[in-house]
Amino acid sequence: MITAYLQTMKTTQSNFLFILFLCLLVSIGSLALVIYLPSMPAITKDFHTTASATESTFTLYMFCFGISQLVYGPLSDLFGRKKIIIFAMIIYILSSITSALSISINMLLIARCFEGIGAGGINALARAVANDLFTGKFLTKALSYTSIAASLSVMLSPTFGGFIQEYSHWQTNFWILSIYTMLLLIATIFYFPNTVALTQKSTSYLYYFYSQYKKVLTNRNFLCFALGASIAFSVSSAYYTASPFIFQHRLYLTPSEYGMLFLFTSGCYILGSFFTSYFSMNEYKRFWLGVFILNIAILIMLSFSFLDIFNIYAIVMPMMLAMFSISLIFITGMTEAVKHFKSIAGTAAAMLGCLQICAASTTSGIMAHLPQETVLPLSLLLLCLSLVVAGIATFIKRHKE
Numbered sequence: 001m002i003t004a005y006l007q008t009m010k011t012t013q014s015n016f017l018f019i020l021f022l023c024l025l026v027s028i029g030s031l032a033l034v035i036y037l038p039s040m041p042a043i044t045k046d047f048h049t050t051a052s053a054t055e056s057t058f059t060l061y062m063f064c065f066g067i068s069q070l071v072y073g074p075l076s077d078l079f080g081r082k083k084i085i086i087f088a089m090i091i092y093i094l095s096s097i098t099s100a101l102s103i104s105i106n107m108l109l110i111a112r113c114f115e116g117i118g119a120g121g122i123n124a125l126a127r128a129v130a131n132d133l134f135t136g137k138f139l140t141k142a143l144s145y146t147s148i149a150a151s152l153s154v155m156l157s158p159t160f161g162g163f164i165q166e167y168s169h170w171q172t173n174f175w176i177l178s179i180y181t182m183l184l185l186i187a188t189i190f191y192f193p194n195t196v197a198l199t200q201k202s203t204s205y206l207y208y209f210y211s212q213y214k215k216v217l218t219n220r221n222f223l224c225f226a227l228g229a230s231i232a233f234s235v236s237s238a239y240y241t242a243s244p245f246i247f248q249h250r251l252y253l254t255p256s257e258y259g260m261l262f263l264f265t266s267g268c269y270i271l272g273s274f275f276t277s278y279f280s281m282n283e284y285k286r287f288w289l290g291v292f293i294l295n296i297a298i299l300i301m302l303s304f305s306f307l308d309i310f311n312i313y314a315i316v317m318p319m320m321l322a323m324f325s326i327s328l329i330f331i332t333g334m335t336e337a338v339k340h341f342k343s344i345a346g347t348a349a350a351m352l353g354c355l356q357i358c359a360a361s362t363t364s365g366i367m368a369h370l371p372q373e374t375v376l377p378l379s380l381l382l383l384c385l386s387l388v389v390a391g392i393a394t395f396i397k398r399h400k401e
Contacts, residue, residue, distance in 0.1 A: 023149030038255035039170035064116030066357025073350020088121025155266025162259025229333025272327025290328030
């Protein structure tokens, strides 16, 4: 009995350490997404460009982040996770260095595209390995922890980036990303398992890609939960796109003060992640709870806009509530979408990641071209997104499998 207990403890500790390692890998993509947000006005000034051009570095990164996962997922199912994720990390490191050395906005845009391509592989394969190794409530917890890690990165990195901008230069952000990923690359070489679900490889890679994605995309459960989670997640990307200029240009916050606001919004996302992980609730009810709270939060923000109440509290407080709800929707949707695809975990995780980031990048692109003198355009865009998520949740409720 003692031997069995010790073996269980050893396994638990090993699982915890590995999940921690996956969390560090997942954080890479989130760090590159938002650490430089407080520096956006400075980048605009340095390159003598427009705010929309600078915001495009955010949009293009997300777009390439999402699309690249469609290739990484099936390749990792064929050849194993380890080789592919190492390749993705090398791309990420080189493009981060190029971002730091950029001498024009066009050079930075190209570098950010490749940085997104590298980050997409890291994110997809880290989550695919979690699906390879865990099932049931352990899979939910593993995905919850990786979601918390991503949220912590989003919460802390803009605060850190704000101080970097005040006391150094915007290029420092990308040098830090390069060094951080180099250290994790060394750990990956020695610690990352080469899990792979398939034992036989197709002679036609194009047919293999087609057949695997057909399995995923023809599954109604996957499509509904993945789309709902992705569109809910895009609410946060619209906010991230508009917020640097709203808070720093319209409300006159310093970069470090702006970065501190992420402690509140991302903190609420983390609370939602813990709620999802530790409080037992039917998946459909939890998904609907998140949708209900999200719509209430957006309506509050819209009401402040119509009443011409324009201050930090009128923006941040509704977003705190929205971020809590997004966590409930996203983690529940992510878990429900991929749980039936153990044999092609990489493909399912890649498609989920692609839908998530493509929805976010599309929303970000729309927001970048909307007026940002007030919060009303942002509020109306978020209302449209929340209503779409409510429609998907209604469809899920009527067609339970």
